[in-house]
Amino acid sequence: MSTQPRIWDMPGGIHPPQNKAQSTARGLERIPLPKRLILPLLQHIGRRAEPIVQVGERVLKGQLLASSHGQYSCPLHAPTSGTIVAIEDAPYPHASGLTEPAIILDSDGEDRRIELQPVADYRSLDPVDVLDLIQAAGISGLGGAGFPTATKLLSRPDHRISTLIINAAECEPYITSDDMTIRHYPARIVSGIEVLMHILKPDQVLVGIEDNKPEAIAAMRAAAQDTTIQIIAIPTKYPSGGEKQLIQILTGKEVPSGGLPADISVLCQNIGTCLAIHEAILLGRPMINRIVTLTGAALQRPTNVIAPIGTPIHELLAFAGLQPERLHRLVLGGPMMGFTVDSAAPIIKTSNCLLAATREELPPPPPALPCIRCGLCAEACPVELLPQQLHWFAMGKDYAQLQRHDLFDCIECGACAYVCPSSIPLVQYFRAGKAEMRAIEQQHSRAEHSRQRFEHRQERLQREAEQREQERQARAEKAARAKAAREAQAARAQLAEPPTAAPDLARIQSRKVSTLSAEQKQLKVAAATARMALQRVQKQLATNPDNTDMQKQLPELEQAFAEAQQAFEQATTQEAR
Amino acid sequence: MAIILTAVLVLLLLALVFGAVLGYAAVRFRVEGDPIVEQINALLPQTQCGQCGHPGCKPYAEAIANGEPINKCPPGGEATIQALANLLDVEPLPLDGEHGEEKPPTVAYIREAECIGCTKCIQACPVDAILGAARQMHTVIVDECTGCDLCVEPCPVDCIDMLPLPVTTQNWRWNAPQPLAGSFGSQRGVA
Numbered sequence: 001m002s003t004q005p006r007i008w009d010m011p012g013g014i015h016p017p018q019n020k021a022q023s024t025a026r027g028l029e030r031i032p033l034p035k036r037l038i039l040p041l042l043q044h045i046g047r048r049a050e051p052i053v054q055v056g057e058r059v060l061k062g063q064l065l066a067s068s069h070g071q072y073s074c075p076l077h078a079p080t081s082g083t084i085v086a087i088e089d090a091p092y093p094h095a096s097g098l099t100e101p102a103i104i105l106d107s108d109g110e111d112r113r114i115e116l117q118p119v120a121d122y123r124s125l126d127p128v129d130v131l132d133l134i135q136a137a138g139i140s141g142l143g144g145a146g147f148p149t150a151t152k153l154l155s156r157p158d159h160r161i162s163t164l165i166i167n168a169a170e171c172e173p174y175i176t177s178d179d180m181t182i183r184h185y186p187a188r189i190v191s192g193i194e195v196l197m198h199i200l201k202p203d204q205v206l207v208g209i210e211d212n213k214p215e216a217i218a219a220m221r222a223a224a225q226d227t228t229i230q231i232i233a234i235p236t237k238y239p240s241g242g243e244k245q246l247i248q249i250l251t252g253k254e255v256p257s258g259g260l261p262a263d264i265s266v267l268c269q270n271i272g273t274c275l276a277i278h279e280a281i282l283l284g285r286p287m288i289n290r291i292v293t294l295t296g297a298a299l300q301r302p303t304n305v306i307a308p309i310g311t312p313i314h315e316l317l318a319f320a321g322l323q324p325e326r327l328h329r330l331v332l333g334g335p336m337m338g339f340t341v342d343s344a345a346p347i348i349k350t351s352n353c354l355l356a357a358t359r360e361e362l363p364p365p366p367p368a369l370p371c372i373r374c375g376l377c378a379e380a381c382p383v384e385l386l387p388q389q390l391h392w393f394a395m396g397k398d399y400a401q402l403q404r405h406d407l408f409d410c411i412e413c414g415a416c417a418y419v420c421p422s423s424i425p426l427v428q429y430f431r432a433g434k435a436e437m438r439a440i441e442q443q444h445s446r447a448e449h450s451r452q453r454f455e456h457r458q459e460r461l462q463r464e465a466e467q468r469e470q471e472r473q474a475r476a477e478k479a480a481r482a483k484a485a486r487e488a489q490a491a492r493a494q495l496a497e498p499p500t501a502a503p504d505l506a507r508i509q510s511r512k513v514s515t516l517s518a519e520q521k522q523l524k525v526a527a528a529t530a531r532m533a534l535q536r537v538q539k540q541l542a543t544n545p546d547n548t549d550m551q552k553q554l555p556e557l558e559q560a561f562a563e564a565q566q567a568f569e570q571a572t573t574q575e576a577r
Numbered sequence: 578m579a580i581i582l583t584a585v586l587v588l589l590l591l592a593l594v595f596g597a598v599l600g601y602a603a604v605r606f607r608v609e610g611d612p613i614v615e616q617i618n619a620l621l622p623q624t625q626c627g628q629c630g631h632p633g634c635k636p637y638a639e640a641i642a643n644g645e646p647i648n649k650c651p652p653g654g655e656a657t658i659q660a661l662a663n664l665l666d667v668e669p670l671p672l673d674g675e676h677g678e679e680k681p682p683t684v685a686y687i688r689e690a691e692c693i694g695c696t697k698c699i700q701a702c703p704v705d706a707i708l709g710a711a712r713q714m715h716t717v718i719v720d721e722c723t724g725c726d727l728c729v730e731p732c733p734v735d736c737i738d739m740l741p742l743p744v745t746t747q748n749w750r751w752n753a754p755q756p757l758a759g760s761f762g763s764q765r766g767v768a
Contacts, residue, residue: 042746092746094746094749095749095751096744096746096749098744098745098746098749100745100746368754394753395753425754428751428752428753428754429753429754431751432750432751432752432753432754433753434751435750435751436750436753439748439750440656443622446623446723447619447621447622447623448619448623449721450623450624450625450704450721450723451618451623451634451635453704453705453706453721454623454625454633454634454703454704455635456705457703457704457705458633
């Protein structure tokens, strides 16, 4: 690969002091095994992993601790053997300084690992199965954003990837972790790139390295000699390592606004991710370590270390000889895009650099002066935005104008703020503006969601009320029908059964409901009176059988009753007939 | 005479043709509902809290379309009033204090140990964000709660609190720099 292919230029960009030499002199070191590891469940963009271990459980190095939860998620493995002591909110490397749920692992010092299952012959596997292996190893992008790698490789399955770009530009000052990764593991990186080539089958593979890393370029060229991988040295200019900027430099093509590189059939991966892929597939190791740059003038021996994920930052700083009295600001990431962290937080999969800066290195910014419309920021902007305009709109909270001026294409590289003669913290305005716009957007979708739920509830309540009304009506109708049926039955019974043929009780009942004429009533009363008199005498005779008066009366009364009864019955039967 | 007759006939013909076109358009492009009400409703925060005096956001949207003041929505606050003023091309008014004050968003929280399982809050919730059953403990689905306060009143044991939304790394936001405050925090590059 002696001839260098054509490269293009990107708009804007700045040349801040490199400050990379401090941390490359000592090679790559291993830190002593930390006693306690803090493993946040969120080490990537997306959803938190779900813990699958219990507090008190003993785990081995490389054992799965938390499985991925949904597509935009990444599993988490134990970086060493030990005991799970807690699953709780713990310090987290985030600009907010807030805590995040984490698995706390106390190492037992033995560092016993689970049995590895390397796949030497990955070429015989289906690319989808290789992707599954990458996902299972918990690999998320090591460049900084931390997008789950398997998801990124799948992001646009309908688009063919013609160009695979490996990002080794490492443009931000102070950071040297990619440089040291390449210097120490060029063969492994090439092997990892070949795994990616097996998955994506691109027409060309371009590795972009800034020309301030001659050792890395030489190492990669040597390792990639017998492959189709092209190693391209690009001019040192910040921020050439931005995904879209590197694509533009290497291919001359621009990723459309709001689009993905896959839209122009390009895919970009960080060089550290390639090493992690090699280790995951060919060595069977999940992602449990990463290379971190420890630098800054407050450290006595700035260096690069291989550190287990979850190592607390203060242990790393102690290893590099921190002089606490000189420390002014502790930054995770580089001086341009990094953020201040607390040293209690751990490093995670995306942490590439720790900058322990003195006051001289990162002095507090001078007070901002009014914008003088010099336009230097627009010249420096790598995405050709108009920061001076965005600044006004952000101050006035004019979100419609911010949208129109493509604020969301801003990569927050900080080039505009770096060149600003008025020291206006432009990036902070833009970050706040973006956050506010996202919050408004979120509020709107929430409101829409609530509206739907409210309407569905109203519909349901109405439906239930209607159903109750229907049921009530149905019951009323049923009751009315039953009443009508009863009446009809009673009428039928009276018609169908002649009183003479009926047994006494039924006859009496039917008589009760039937209407008697005045004469019949009289006869009935007479019969009843006669019966009562007869019964009284019969009763008295039963208690006092010697009463002769009564004995005489009995036949007369019997006669009277029989006559009255007969007269009444005759009257009613005539009526019925 | 013939000319006048021709003119009348031509005009009649034109009237018939355009009448037919208009009649067809009225059927073909019929607009369901009142679109301005939908547009107003889309700007309201949909908490369904009833602080405006209407039983939900849609009724208030209808009332605004019929000329009610736009400043009766405390959950929406100034932002909603501004948006409504832009939409309806009227002067933005300050929030009407009679209907409540603009508060930071909250969510309902049921102290579960004290809940007696009466289901009264479930019936009050306009967005079905409370889960529970008779004589069973109830709980709030935080992601669905609009913070409307409507469940607080019916609770017979007062076990519902309105808590501010906790700030997590997921919803934390960068603050805008304070203009002319001297120190601008952290976001400037290397010196």
